[in-house]
Amino acid sequence: MVKVEFLGPIQKEPLELDITNLNELATILQDDPQMKEWLENSAVAVNDTLVSSRDFALKDGDKVALLPPVCGG
């Protein structure tokens, strides 16, 4: 299973999903009305490293995080 976490202001509980790449995650989240506003402006990290391709392969135990727009300081 892959754990998906929603960081900062995204008010959503973590998910445990049986998926093998980020394309599958995109399909699942695009069907979630609550996530519509966040998908366009959120970055994605796998095991705490930012990724830039949806073809990124996922394996059992991986952790995916969605990071919405930031503003430190």
Place this chain on the structure above:
Amino acid sequence: MLYLYDGSLDVPTILKDWYESEANSNYGAYIPFVGTVRSEDEIDGLSFDIYEPILNKWFNDWQDKAKEKGAVIKMAHSRGDVMLHESSYIAAVFSPKRRVALEFIDEFVEDFKASAPIWKYDLKDGQRVYALDRSTAIKGSGLLS
């Protein structure tokens, strides 16, 4: 070095500690930046969430860049609530010569604003409201849209 605190930063103590920690390191320049919560839009203060694993990696990458120039970066940030006229953020660069430190503090703070995984909320009328309009999407955002 990266330091995270619950609530506002004790600015005089942090600046003094950093100064003293490098006083004998032969750096010619110590350039701190102190961010203070200003009164605007009738807010009572700000509040912050931090995702530490990615913040630590981001900071360590910058520390490596600084090291290549013979410099060192220090940063302190608040978690949770920080009220008006208190500080939530301090960054500082120590370097042998001033030019490196002046350039680094500028680049570092700009990238901090654009990339560090920290989320800001306005504290207003007892509510904690995400400051979306002042936030920046991290490079590469929209991958799943």
